[in-house]
Amino acid sequence: MTTEADMRGNRVLAAVPRPELDRLAEHLEPVTLKVGDMLYEIGGSVPHVYFPLTAVLSLITDVGNGHGHFVEVATVGDEGLAGLPVFLGAGPPSERATVQIAGSALRIGAEQFRHDVVVLDGGLQTAIQRYVQAMFTMMARNAACNRAHNIRQRCARWLLMTADRVHSDSFSLTQEFLAQMLGVRRASVSEVATALAADGCIRYSRGTIDVTDHERLQEHACSCYAVIRDAFAVAYEGLG
Incomplete structure (x- = not known):
């Protein structure tokens, strides 16, 4: 079972109340990620949701009309998670998620996450909503930064x-x-x-x-x- 210390290493999970965190521990699997590992692809399925501990992930979109011209739109570290399409109930992802810096993470199967873990009005849902707002800030600044700086x-x-x-x-x-x-x-x-x-x-x-x-x-x-x-x-x- 994943320990509380492991889960507290991710800021989303650390924001979840203890009783709910204990329930989450049954479903979270520690993994070691290598540079270049592909977590999910543009237009594909999202098999797992990842909560980085020491790894850093990159979300990349293809702006080359299928010709492989990729641009980073966001990065994900211990402050967040990769697999937001699962949380949002959206369709296939419009970005690719890869490992930028090798390290550790916790992951949970997408179906388990969708049906058994995210409780309406629960602590995890609230923490992820806060993360999404901060992610919007990062993506907006990234877009402006690429033009202005x-x-x-x-x-x-x-x-x-x-x-x-x-x-x-x-x-x-x-x-x-x-x-x-x-x-x-x-x-x-x-x-x-x-x-x-x-x-x-x-x-x-x-x-x-x-x-x-x-x-x-x-x-x-x-x-x-x-x-x-x-x-x-x-x-x-x-x-x-």
């Missing part, structure tokens, strides 16, 4: 958000993957990473990022970092 600002924001989610100053990330997430050329990511390293904000070696100075990195980030961080910070206030 430069690559260095967006890259710094993304690195700060990732460090927050994995609770570590060090994480594995290739330039190719970061370029896809930011929607830019790999050469542009290399230039930005070099500049941030020269300023003492990060170290980058063999696919590993080390954040060496959070304050300096935040000076490079756009205001979207604080807005998104604060939206999730207040999302679960008064719950649990």
Whole structure:
């Protein structure tokens, strides 16, 4: 059975009252996710709902009319879950969910989640509703950020958000993957990473990022970092 400590590692689950959390424990399965794992595909089924603990997931949409031009629309860490179409009772997903940063998560079968777990007016439903509102804030800021802020600002924001989610100053990330997430050329990511390293904000070696100075990195980030961080910070206030 999943332990309470495991469940408290995800902020949605941590906002659920203890009696309901105990019932959830019977259905949640600990899993280890690897970079590139596909959790569900555009237009496909959503077999499980995932609550990340240390993993970071990426929600990607295809803007190339089926020609494989993918753009990230949101990321999911320990503040949320992947599988909202199941909760919302929607049709097939319009985005692909993949693993961006390897780590641990808890998962539950979609049917189990839909029919036996989400209780009307229950604590989990309330927590997920709060998460959806914060997710809207993140997606709106992402859209505005991609138009209004430069690559260095967006890259710094993304690195700060990732460090927050994995609770570590060090994480594995290739330039190719970061370029896809930011929607830019790999050469542009290399230039930005070099500049941030020269300023003492990060170290980058063999696919590993080390954040060496959070304050300096935040000076490079756009205001979207604080807005998104604060939206999730207040999302679960008064719950649990």
